[in-house]
Amino acid sequence: MHLLGRAIKVELNPGTPNAKVVLDVPRFDFDNQRLVKLPSPVEIGPGDTLRGCADGCRS
Secondary structure (H helix, E strand, C coil), X not given: CCCCCCCEEXXXXXXXXXXXXXXXXXXXXXXXXXXXXXXXXXXXXXXXXXXXXECCCCC
């Protein structure tokens, strides 16, 4: 992300019926890199896929 990134999104099992957005920060601020606590724990198992995307992943 460094200084140019403006948004970040992390998805669990993208493109599947079980797809879930784990984290979506539409306005990333490099100077405010705080811990983001998820509302509930996310279980990630063997064979699951995590995809992180910056800026261009808006859909």
